[in-house]
Amino acid sequence: MIKLATIGTSWITEQFIEACIAEGSYQLSKVYSRTLDKAQAVVDKYKQGKAVDDLADLYQDDVDIIYIASPNALHYGHAIEALKHEKHVIVEKPQFANLNEWQDAHDLAREKDLYLFEAIRHIQNRNYKLLKSLLAQKLVELDQPFLGAALNIGQYSSKYDAYVDAIEHQGNLPNIFNLEFATGTLMDIGVYPIYVAVDLFGMPDQVDYQPVKGPNGVDLMGTIIFTYDTFQVTIFISKAVHSTKPSEIYIGDETIVIPYISEMDRIDVVTRQNVCVQSYQYPELQPMYDEAKYFADILQGAETDYAYQDLEKLSQQVTRVMQDLREVADIEFIKRSH
C-alpha cells in the first residue's frame, strides 16, 4: 500500500482521498491542516489516517507520498520540504507559479530519485486517452490540411461575486482572484485547455493572450491563441462568466466535440451535418480515479519510467507556456509581504 499524506482540506483534497480509497492502492496515513479540527473532520469522515497540525509529522516513516492542495503560492515551499524529507509528491494544478520554481523542484526530485507529479486529472481520463489515439489516427488518414481547434472553458466561480464586492468596498480579495496568490483565470482553469493543446499538438510557435483584467490586474476572462506552422488553437477562458460552449477539434469532415474539457466525461465525433457518429462516455468511479490509478501504477512499477518522464515533460511545457502567456498579457504575480 502507498502511504498517503495530504496538505489542504478543501473539497479537492477530499475528492482525491475518495479517489485513492476507491482505487485501492493507497492508505490514508496523515491529514495535515494548520487547524487541527479541520484535519480531524477529514479523518473522521474517511475513518482513516491521523490528523496533524505540524508539517514535521508528514516526514515520518508512515508516509510515502504527500498530496499538496494548499493555495497555489504555497505549492513550491511545501513541495521542496517534502522532497527534502525523501517523500514522493503530488501537487494540485497548477503545480508551480513559474518555470524557475518548476525547475528547482524537479531538479531536486530527480537528484533524490523521487516522483513529483502534477495533479491534472483530465489528462489521465480514459475518454481523453481514447480521444488521443483516435485523433492520432485521424491525423494520419487526413487528406486535407489540419486547421486546428477552438477550446473553451468558462466556469463562473462563486468567489467572483466576493471579488467584485471586495473591489467595491476595499475588502479582502478572495485567494482565487489575487495576484499575491499566483491565481487568476489562466492559472486556475486556463491550465486545463492548455494542457490539452500542448499534449495533443505540441509546443506552439507563438502564443498570445488578451485578457479582460479586473481593477487589481487579475485576469477575469480572455482569449488565448496558439499559432502553429499551419494551424491554430484558440482558447476562450473565464472564471467570471458562465459559458455553455464545448471545445472542438476540427479534423477533415468531422468535428470532435468535448462538452467539458476539465472533466472529459464525454467526447463526441460529429459530422458536418451535425450527426454524432462516435461517442466516448466511460464514467470515472470517482472524479480523480484515473489520475490516482495512474500515479499508483507509476509508483508501483506497473507503468515504465517513460510514462513519468512524459508527464514531467508535459508539465514543464505547460508551465513554460503559461509563463509566456502571462508575459504577453502583462500579468505579474506579487511577492507576498506577509
Next chain:
Amino acid sequence: MIKLATIGTSWITEQFIEACIAEGSYQLSKVYSRTLDKAQAVVDKYKQGKAVDDLADLYQDDVDIIYIASPNALHYGHAIEALKHEKHVIVEKPQFANLNEWQDAHDLAREKDLYLFEAIRHIQNRNYKLLKSLLAQKLVELDQPFLGAALNIGQYSSKYDAYVDAIEHQGNLPNIFNLEFATGTLMDIGVYPIYVAVDLFGMPDQVDYQPVKGPNGVDLMGTIIFTYDTFQVTIFISKAVHSTKPSEIYIGDETIVIPYISEMDRIDVVTRQNVCVQSYQYPELQPMYDEAKYFADILQGAETDYAYQDLEKLSQQVTRVMQDLREVADIEFIKRSH
C-alpha cells in the same frame, strides 16, 4: 408596389425574391443574368418579371430598386451604375470590398437622394431586435462590470473541398476562397458576428485578427478580438470547418446564448446553473422576410429616414472594421487582371 430587379441568380437571389413576394410590397419586374436561360428559369419559377441579359434593361422606368447579389468583387461597379441611373439599390453583404468603394457609392446615393442598402438579414430579424432591447435593459440594471461576449460562426462550405483540390492540382479556385474576388472567411461569414458586435457594443478601441491562411493567402479560419475599454468581444470564424458552438453574451449572472448568429432563429437566456429562463423564437415567414419588410418600410415612408441613416452608419462602421481586420491580418485583395 416597389418594382424590383435582381442581379445574380444563385440561391440567395431566389431567397430574396421569395421574401419580397411573401412580404407583399414588391413586384418582381426584371431578372438579370449574363445567361438569359438562367434568368428565364427564375422568372418561370416565380411567374413574375421579365428575364434580361442586358444590364441596360434594368435602368428603364419599370424598375424602382435593384437587388445586387453578384460576386463581391462586382458589387461596386453594379451599384454605381444603378445609382447613376436613378435606381435605389440593395447590395448583398458584404456590400463593398473596402471603405473607399463604400464612401464613393454612398456619396453618390446621397447626392442623388437614393437609398443604398446593405442586405444583412440577421440585423432586421425580430428575435435580434428583442435581444437588443433586452440587452440594453440588462446593461442598465447590471451591478457588476460587463465583461463581454464570445461570438462564433463556423460553417463549412462545400466549396472548401473544391478549394483544396484546386490548390493541389493547380485548378481554378472557387470564387469564395479567392482574393481576386474579395472573398474569404472574414468577408463571407465573419461579417455576421462583426455586424452584431458593432451594433450592440459600438466601435472597438482596438481590433485583432489572427487567421489560418490557405496556400493562396485566403483566410480559412481565425480568431478576431475586439478590445473595448473594460470588456472584450472575441469572435471565432471559419468557412472551412464545422462548429457546433453557439455565440454568447455574458451579462451578470446570466448568459445570452445565440445558437446561429447568422440566422437568429432562436435566442436563449440561461442562468449559471444552465437553466433556460427566457427564449425568443419568432420564426420568419421567409429567411429574408424581416429584411425585405424593413427596406420596404423605409422606401414607403413607414420608417423615418433616421432608420436608414442608422443602417448606413452601421454598414460604414462594419466596412471600416473589416478593412482594419484585413490590414492587421495582412490579407490583401488582388486586382483582377481579367
